[in-house]
Amino acid sequence: MAAPSPKHDVFQAIADPTRRSLLQLLVDREMPVTAISGHFPMSRTAVSKHLRILADAGLVKERKVGRETRYRLEPEPLLELKRWLSFYERYWENKMSALKRYVEAEEPSSGAERAAGRLGEDGD
Amino acid sequence: MAAPSPKHDVFQAIADPTRRSLLQLLVDREMPVTAISGHFPMSRTAVSKHLRILADAGLVKERKVGRETRYRLEPEPLLELKRWLSFYERYWENKMSALKRYVEAEEPSSGAERAAGRLGEDGD
DNA sequence: TTGACATGAAACCTGACGGTGTCATAATAG
DNA sequence: CTATTATGACACCGTCAGGTTTCATGTCAA
Incomplete structure (x- = not known):
């Protein structure tokens, strides 16, 4: 069962x-x-x-x-992933600000068309 | 390099x-x-x-x-994961309400101990 | 019933993965 | 200088994941 x-x-x-x-x-x-x-x-x-x-x-x-x-x-199991991720969120918030906002800005609505969201690999 | x-x-x-x-x-x-x-x-x-x-x-x-x-x-790359996840968020929001809130409630603090979140398998 | 279609199961191959042990090298301690 | 420590680079090995092909079964259509 x-x-x-x-x-x-x-x-x-x-x-x-x-x-x-x-x-x-x-x-x-x-x-x-x-x-x-x-x-x-x-x-x-x-x-x-x-x-x-x-x-x-x-x-x-x-x-x-x-x-x-x-x-x-069946998207429910993705919650586990979300929870795992959320743990690390506060860590990248430390060093990210502008970049984070830029990404966050696309989420709330229906941001999904940017399949190839390129993130700056070489940060510093 | x-x-x-x-x-x-x-x-x-x-x-x-x-x-x-x-x-x-x-x-x-x-x-x-x-x-x-x-x-x-x-x-x-x-x-x-x-x-x-x-x-x-x-x-x-x-x-x-x-x-x-x-x-x-170096948590930045996790953003890619977050963005991938966010795409599916709206899909599980369709069928989840109480469950979602229950999980969300634990995130803000430092929730990470509930590894085995059981979800109702048969939604409809 | 017979045959075509949809699918899962099984056997098999190959390459990558996770692990080991050994060795060469750079840096620190005496 | 020499010995020790910290580490990465190799070579090697067993297992598993991703892929193929073939076969068996169940369902739909004539």
Whole structure:
């Protein structure tokens, strides 16, 4: 019963770029495996395995509809990530001010179109 | 140098539990490798490699002091993570209300002890 | 029933990862 | 100078993750 024995945690699940794309693809629609795999340059089986890992981490949910299995995003587990992150927030607040504000400014609304938000790697 | 070709991104860097502990250990103090490795049940070389990966992702910074190399946290790259996360925030806000508030309530202080936040699996 | 479609499971390959031990080198102590 | 300490660079190894292909099963359509 809802035994929380996830072999894969959220951190590991989102570590893979393919998996992150998968999440984004399923962000608001529900899709069957074959349709999903059409968006990726790999075999359907490979995608299926990634989905399994995501499901294992609780990030997607499966629903069988006829002969197909539809997957959809389940964002709750990301809360763990958020909480982990929030712990470090106060640390970068120490040294960041302008940069932080610049980023924060885009969040509240619907900032998400800037997929490639480049951060200054070489700070000093 | 300043090679902007990080083989390891932030997502991958924090995927490993050891590396997350490493970050936490270096969160406000600067430590040399040997001292750091004293906190972990593995060889100094292994720790050193983890540090390399973290440095590669820009999450720690090295400073040579005499014959020792001191490492310290560099939280800026976590912003990328935060921005990635913020994209999904509005999605879990759809289905979460009480739960969200309950979690949010712990963040502001220094909440990080509740590692096992159980979420209702079947939302609808 | 028969056949096509959707999917998961299994066996397998390869490269990266996490770990070890050893060694070379730079810096400090005597 | 010599010995010790701190560290990084290597070489090596076992495991696992990501990928492929093949096969079995279940569902839908004629």
